[in-house]
Amino acid sequence: MAYNEKVLDHYENPRNVGTLDKQDANVGTGMVGAPACGDVMKLQIRVNDQGIIDDAKFKTFGCGSAIAASSLVTEWVKGKSIDEALAIKNKEIAEELALPPVKIHCSVLAEDAIKSAVADYRSKQKGG
């Protein structure tokens, strides 16, 4: 399958691969997908005192498009408020990467990863 240049760029040079401290109260971790389906995305965000996401990291098991979608999302959420990050829609991700119809689920998964990471962050804040 021929990939779009942007997908290839993110795949060859993924941004923000890594791990943040899960125990940190300011870090939210989202893990979505399933190994049997061929995609698992882990997205972590760190939120500073001003409520701005100042760091984001990902690890993804999946196809080139899944890797590219998660890499792109880490770039996009950085510097955004939580509400701004939640406003990122899968459609924008799919458009930016020019994903073909069979790869739309990768962008859906990336959007879910943001929601899941935010939910984890919020529950930690409430708990703390």
Add this chain to the structure above:
Amino acid sequence: MKMPIYMDYQATTPVDPRVMEAMLPWFVEKFGNPASRSHAYGWEADAAVTTARKEVANIIGADPREIVFTSGATESDNLAIWGVAQFYRDKGNHIITPTTEHKAVLDTCRHLEAEGFEVTFLPVQANGLLDLATLEAAITPKTILVSVMAVNNEIGVIQPLAEIGRICRKHKVFFHCDAAQGVGKMDLDVNAQNIDLMSISAHKIYGPKGIGALYVRRQPRVRLKPIIHGGGHERGFRSGTLSTPLLVGLGEACRIAGLEMAAEHSRVLALRERLRTGILNRLTHVVVNGDVCSRVAGNLNISFQYVEGESLMMAVKEVAVSSGSACTSASLEPSYVLRALGVSEEMAHTSIRFGLGRFTTEAEVDHVIEIVTRGVNKLREMSPLWEMVQDGIDPHDLQWAAH
């Protein structure tokens, strides 16, 4: 080094320059129809076809009169299975074949099922080999044909042909062997192995595409209903003007394979083992699919745990290999052969078939080891599942939501 490095010799092989050389005069200069009996153009073409027929027969221990030329192994499989089934349908309607056969065999059997034949699709063992007791137990008084391939195209395992042949002969059942991946790479002898029908392909043995043969035993005689009707060429089994250049290519490919098989086998096996140990020494969580011992020299099929198949193919794009998933545009279908071995869907997706052959070099193998190691390590560094494994968590123990 020519990039991408070609390691897909089970898909096809380049034509050997010696084979092409032998073919060339038969296009422009010596273009006669081998069926023309009335002039020298026909006679010289017929002589070339006779020589080719001898070479093909030689490499499998057959008589030249038992060779029927076809367009390739797919046609040979169709002619053998459909032809026997239709001719002997009054004698019996039962066919036996393993689930790991080539689609040309499986699909032909499925069509016969739709026509009222009964087909037993036999499971194979975890190493890909057929269990002989299971085979023998499946034979009934209605069984007319057993079809088992010599070498599996995906995992390279060699089936115990002589034992299968003995069982078939004992029960007076015809034995068809799809030997597309076996001819010229292992010892084949239709008499020693009691094979009644054998499919042969030229382009897997450094010959041209579009030509093959079917061996049809004369003693005891196997009869077939033809699929292609016409001028009665090939003793009525397969009508249609013979392609002299392609046949000369097939014959020359068989001649060279017969001469060089022993030396080539040891050379390719050494390269395959260099690749296998090279990868296994550098990466953990790697599994070889299919039996390692009963295996053709030029095949290595490996699954890499905790990396995803499609991204793995992207990571090794400098190597021309086949993936365990038929990556169609719509969905990733894991290989039915690996699934038949009990390989999990996840592991089937991350498998790569490396096919080595006559023109593979040691430098290429070493380079491929580096590319694969680098690619798998990169993807694992990026994989949340690999991270869990490093933390001592087995991702399979977790509950995952399907999506």
